[in-house]
Amino acid sequence: MTTRKAITGARIFDGTIWHEGAALVIASGKIESVLPAAHLPSDMEIIDAGGGLVVPGFIDLQVNGGGGVLLNEEPTAEGIRQICAAHAKFGTTALLPTLITDTPEITARTVAAGKLAKAADIPGFLGLHLEGPHLSVARKGAHDPRLIRPMEEKDIELILTCQGKFEAMMITIAPENVTVDQAGRLAQAGFTVSLGHTETSYETARAYAEAGARTVTHLFNAMSSLGHREPGLVGAALDTGTLHAGLIADGIHVHPASMQVALNAKTGPGKVFIVTDAMSTIGTELESFTLNGRKILRRDGRLTLADGTLAGADIDMISSVRFVHRTLGLPLEEALRMASAYPAEAVRIADRKGSLKTGFDADFVILTDDLGMKSTWIGGNKLYQNY
Structure with missing residues (x-):
């Protein structure tokens, strides 16, 4: 009954x-x-x-960790369960646990864990986001340059084992290490191909969008910037209607004025949506943690490597919604859509979520x-x- x-x-x-x-x-x-x-x-x-x-429940398409768990360090179904539970406390009802650039072995373990998490029907688990290792060393951010490499056939074969297994799956790639044909192949298979951590030109980014790339990973961060003669990936993200773009709304990764410029400039139907890029600190009192053997420090709302490089974010979704509403002055309705309807559109689940x-x-x-x-x-x- x-x-x-x-x-x-x-x-x-x-x-x-x-x-x-x-x-x-x-x-x-x-x-x-x-x-x-x-x-x-x-x-x-x-x-x-x-x-x-x-x-509507919040949808976060880039979540590296939470509740003391970092996916790279605990690529298991139980690790995914803890991450989802941690973010539920802040209004996130669907998320993509995100693997930062790592070894082929850790990537394979993460894919296996994702399949187990789906079979276990873990609340809040939407699918996986593989952020690397096929990125640009020049725009590596906190990704370990020793692990960045070109995409090979075996990498595609591993990803294809996930076809139809999740509600959504995102792959962040850089044109420097992934061919347009490889990107198109993944897009044709139903995966959300995202451009990020790249020095790519405007024209190249547009070519990848035409091949099926659908999103841009953490707009402004770790990408070629908007210039007056070379618009870069930022320009392509804002000027290409088919591209959606994730935005870390913590006031640290992107200046509020730049956020507002992007929101005003974005050509649709693709939208700018909120991501947290959250790490294991969410919901904890942790002051540091380890990624790929390197210590990440938590200080004053920032997560950084020892050299000061930003390493993910220390923010949750409800805090992000408050930021774009109160600091940027967006109507509450639009702030809520940036955390729900727009990410749902980005990964093609707006027919049932958001x-x-x-x-x-x-x-x-x-x-x-x-x-x-x-x-x-x-x-x-x-x-x-x-x-």
Whole structure:
């Protein structure tokens, strides 16, 4: 027998409009409807949110770790479970655990772990993001240059074993180490090919977009910049309608003014969406951790190598939403879409996630009026409550 539940007592944002005095009806893990609370049948289970906001769950397409776990250091299904659970506390209902450039052995273990995580139906697990090792050494960032290398047939074969296994899978590549034909092959197979950690030119980036590349990894960071004669990857990301772009909204990786310029300049239908690029520190008091044998330091909201190179971010999704709303001045509705609908569009799951529409997955977050966390729901089940 299907149990129908209704969330009442809060304003509901379905991804497009607000509903006042309404109820979110869920059944069998899906959204059944949003209807006036006064019209609910008397025999339905009623859950009073106690005020606040019901909004679509956040979707994070770049998550290196959380809860004390870094995927590179614990490429297991249990490691993925801990990362997903850590981010659920901050409103993330779907994410791509992200492997930073590593050895072929660790990459293979991560792929195997992802398949086990999917089989175990771990709440919040969407698929994998392989960020490297096929990047540019010149734009390596915190990636270990000793592990960066060209893409080979065996790399493609490993990725192809994931075809159809996940709801989404992203591969960040640089044209310096991946041919346009290789990128096109992966795109044709249904993977989200993302351009990042590259010195590529505007024209080359456009060629890869034409071949099927769909996103750009952490806009502005570790890529050729926008120049007046060479627009670089930043220019291609903003000027190419088919490209979507992830943005780390912590005020450290990108200056707020540059964020605003990008949002104003972006040609659609591709959108700029929020990613955290979060590391293992999220939800912990860790002051340092290890990546590829190198120590990463946590200081004043920054994560850096000993030489000061930024190494991922120390921010969660609800904090990112607050930043773009309060610091950039974006309407709350747009800030929420940047964390839900737009990433869903980027990886082609906007037909079932990212909004609170009939038939969509019942992934949502209940917030206080001032954007504090109250609870996180995945598939109609409450995964976290802030008592």
